Amino acid sequence: MQQSNIYIIVFSAITTIIIGGLLALASGLLGPTQKKAIEVDTKQQILGAVMEVEEGADILELYTKHISSFVVNYDGEKVEPQDKNGNTVTAERVNIEKEFDKDPEDRYYPVFVFQQDGSDEPDAYILPVYGNGLWDNIWGFIALQTDLETIKGARFAHAGETPGLGARITEIEVQNRFKGKKIYNELGDLVSVSMMKGENNPQDRLDDHHVDGMSGATITANGVTEMLENYFSHYNAFIEKQKNQEISSL
Amino acid sequence: MSVGTAEKPKIKKEAEPLLSKRRKKFVTDPLNDDNPITVQVLGICSALAVTTQLEPTLVMSIAVIFVIVFSNLIISLIRNLVPTRVRIIVQLAVIATLVTLVNEVLKAYYYDMYKLLSVFVGLIITNCIIMGRLEAFALGNKPYDSLLDGMGSGLGYAWIILTVAFFRELLGSGSIFGFKVFEAIGLEVQNNGLMVAPVGAFIILGLIIWVQRTKTGYVEH
Numbered sequence: 001m002q003q004s005n006i007y008i009i010v011f012s013a014i015t016t017i018i019i020g021g022l023l024a025l026a027s028g029l030l031g032p033t034q035k036k037a038i039e040v041d042t043k044q045q046i047l048g049a050v051m052e053v054e055e056g057a058d059i060l061e062l063y064t065k066h067i068s069s070f071v072v073n074y075d076g077e078k079v080e081p082q083d084k085n086g087n088t089v090t091a092e093r094v095n096i097e098k099e100f101d102k103d104p105e106d107r108y109y110p111v112f113v114f115q116q117d118g119s120d121e122p123d124a125y126i127l128p129v130y131g132n133g134l135w136d137n138i139w140g141f142i143a144l145q146t147d148l149e150t151i152k153g154a155r156f157a158h159a160g161e162t163p164g165l166g167a168r169i170t171e172i173e174v175q176n177r178f179k180g181k182k183i184y185n186e187l188g189d190l191v192s193v194s195m196m197k198g199e200n201n202p203q204d205r206l207d208d209h210h211v212d213g214m215s216g217a218t219i220t221a222n223g224v225t226e227m228l229e230n231y232f233s234h235y236n237a238f239i240e241k242q243k244n245q246e247i248s249s250l
Numbered sequence: 251m252s253v254g255t256a257e258k259p260k261i262k263k264e265a266e267p268l269l270s271k272r273r274k275k276f277v278t279d280p281l282n283d284d285n286p287i288t289v290q291v292l293g294i295c296s297a298l299a300v301t302t303q304l305e306p307t308l309v310m311s312i313a314v315i316f317v318i319v320f321s322n323l324i325i326s327l328i329r330n331l332v333p334t335r336v337r338i339i340v341q342l343a344v345i346a347t348l349v350t351l352v353n354e355v356l357k358a359y360y361y362d363m364y365k366l367l368s369v370f371v372g373l374i375i376t377n378c379i380i381m382g383r384l385e386a387f388a389l390g391n392k393p394y395d396s397l398l399d400g401m402g403s404g405l406g407y408a409w410i411i412l413t414v415a416f417f418r419e420l421l422g423s424g425s426i427f428g429f430k431v432f433e434a435i436g437l438e439v440q441n442n443g444l445m446v447a448p449v450g451a452f453i454i455l456g457l458i459i460w461v462q463r464t465k466t467g468y469v470e471h
Contacts, residue, residue, distance in 0.1 A: 008333045015340060019347045026354050033358035041361050163299070163369070164447070 042092075043067075049143040049153040050114045050124045067126075069112045074105045076237030081108050096139060100130045104234050111238065114143065124152045125242070127235055131227025134219040136160035138169065138227060142178070146246065148239045151193065154178040156224065166220030177211040183232050185209070190236055192229040195221035268394075276398040280406035283466060287410045288459045292378040297411045298451040300370050304427050307415035309356070309363050313371055315404030317348045318380045322400030325388040332389075341384045342375070349374045379403055414454045422446040 043063040047053050053062070069091035073079045081089045091110035099107040112126040125148060130139040140156035153176075156169040168174050181193045191209050199215035206212055213221045232239075266273070286292045300310045321344050325332070332340050353371050356364040374380065383403050388396040419425055422445030424432045432439040444450050463469070 003333060003335065008336055011331065011333055012336060012339075015343060019343055023347060023350055026351055030354050030358040034354070037358060037361035037364075041365075157365075160369075 039092075045155045045157065046112050046126055046141050047114075049126050049141040049155045065117070066114055067112050068115065069110060072109050072111055072235075072238045074107065074109070074234060074237065076235075076239075076241040079108065096128050096130045097137065100137075104230070107234070109235060109238065111235075112141075122146060127231065129227050129231040131223055131230065133158050133161050133169075133223040134166050134217070135162070138220070138223055140169075140224075140227075142228070142231075144183075144239075148243050148246075149182050149184045151178050151181045151183065158220075161220050162217070165214065166217040168214050168217065169220060169224060174214060181211060182208040183228075190232055192225070192232045194225040194229075197221065273395065273398055276395060277402040277405070280399075280402040281409065282406075282462070283468070285406045285410060285462070286379040286382075286403050287407060287455070288462050289468060290379075290382070292382060293407055294455070296370055296373060296377060297407075297414060297455060298448045299373075300367065301411050301415040301418050301451050302422065302446055303419045304412065304415045306363060306366050307411050309360070309367060310370060311404075311408035311412060313349075313352045313356075313367075314374055314377065314380070314407055315401070316352060317345060317374055318383060318404040318407075319397055319400040320348055321345050321380060322383055322388040322396040323393055325384045326391060326393040326396035329389050337389065338385075341381060345380055345384075346375050379407055410455075410458065413458060414451055417454050418445045418450050422450060 040059045044053055044059045046067065047059065047062055051066075053059065070078050071081060071089070071091050071094060081094070083089050089108070091112060094108050094110045096110075099109075110128055112128075113122045114124040114126060115121065116123045124143045124145060126141050126143045128139065128141050130137065132138065136159035138156060138158045138161065140154060142154050143152040144150065145152045155175055158167060158169060161167040161169065178193060183190060183192050185191045185208075194210050196205070196210050196213040197218050198213050201210075201212050280286055284290065287294065287297055296310065296314075301307050321341070324344050325341060328340075349371060352374075353364070353368060356367065356371065383400060387399045391399070416426065419427075420431065421442045424430055424439055424441050442450075444453075
């Protein structure tokens with residue numbers, strides 16, 4: 001009896017239903033907690049681009065204390081996008097991954113402003129970036145100093161880069177290579193920052209617009225370069241506007 | 251837990267105590283004489299991949315022990331219902347379900363570890379130790395025995411990868427569970443980059459196997 005085809009089909013069907021139900025239940029129960037974990041992680045990355053976040057610190061509290069945010073469009077104007085229920089989509093809720101699939105002109109661009117303790121003056125502008133790595137998407141947050149030219153810090157993350165090679169973009173040491181680099185040249189043209197091929201390039205080649213690459217992960221490094229180039233050009237209108245504002249307010 | 255080797259002959263009784271000699275052997279054998287990694291040489295892949303640091307290794311060990319114990323138990327409970335022709339698929343389905351559960355729980359409550367380990371936790375599904383135990387043991391033994399057997403193999407796997415991770419983290423990063431040991435005692439020790447690379451795991455694993463086989467006298471035929 002146990003070897004009959006009918007038995008096998010019925011057995012398989014029942015097993016599938018039980019397992020499917022169990023997994024659906026688990027996903028439903030754990031969903032909200034996972035969402036919160038992802039939110040904390042994203043905010044930690046945003047903060048991480050500008051400050052050292054101690055382990056065990058209350059990320060959400062630090063975030064509300066230090067970060068204010070708004071959304072701009074391709075032309076650098078502040079906008080308040082609405083979702084289909086008519087609620088305003090805050091910068092935190094803009095889904096960079098979904099925006100990435102739209103044309104650059106139609107995307108919404110969140111801007112996170114970092115303020116020091118007790119100060120209302122912006123200390124850094126943190127811009128999210130998104131792009132393609134070797135195997136899957138890569139993304140990150142780039143903090144610019146108030147001159148909107150110099151990189152104050154960078155955080156990268158990835159979905160499926162090779163551990164030990166491309167996945168090294170998540171290492172602090174690699175991310176720190178971007179500190180102090182400039183995205184505009186002396187003439188004021190946008191040149192972005194490129195990650196070079198190979199590692200331990202001679203110091204004289206690592207100028208203001210180049211950072212040392214990762215050995216064995218050239219395609220991921222190229223992905224980072226392209227991602228930065230794209231997003232700095234998308235934010236260019238906003239950056240120019242903000243710069244003029246800073247100058248006129250002086 | 252005692253890691254002594256039980257080499258007494260098997261004794262069969264009518265009403266067996268919960269931890270009879272025979273049953274103790276299920277747990278103690280895989281720890282040394284029949285270790286899944288060093289003797290059966292299974293599960294090497296994850297032993298290389300996750301052992302650069304102790305913390306992820308510990309999480310991985312717990313995940314593997316959980317999956318192997320419960321998949322052994324479940325398969326043993328339904329062993330008389332499973333049609334022989336689809337048994338491998340059923341085993342895989344049970345393992346995959348448990349692994350997915352572990353992954354989801356990690357994602358909810360231990361997100362940092364999830365980011366680090368997610369790929370490798372997923373690969374527990376293909377960890378030969380687990381499939382091997384289901385096929386070789388759980389399909390033909392009672393639930394309680396299978397549970398002990400799973401526990402034994404899981405612990406056997408765990409202590410080896412934890413040992414490897416201990417040396418790799420100590421020599422490669424100069425720390426234990428992220429605590430900088432050498433700095434704390436004021437020693438200037440250069441970190442060994444080789445230990446962070448997978449090659450480091452091969453070397454440590456090779457040394458463990460060497461020491462173990464010298465002691466047990468195990469020879470491969």
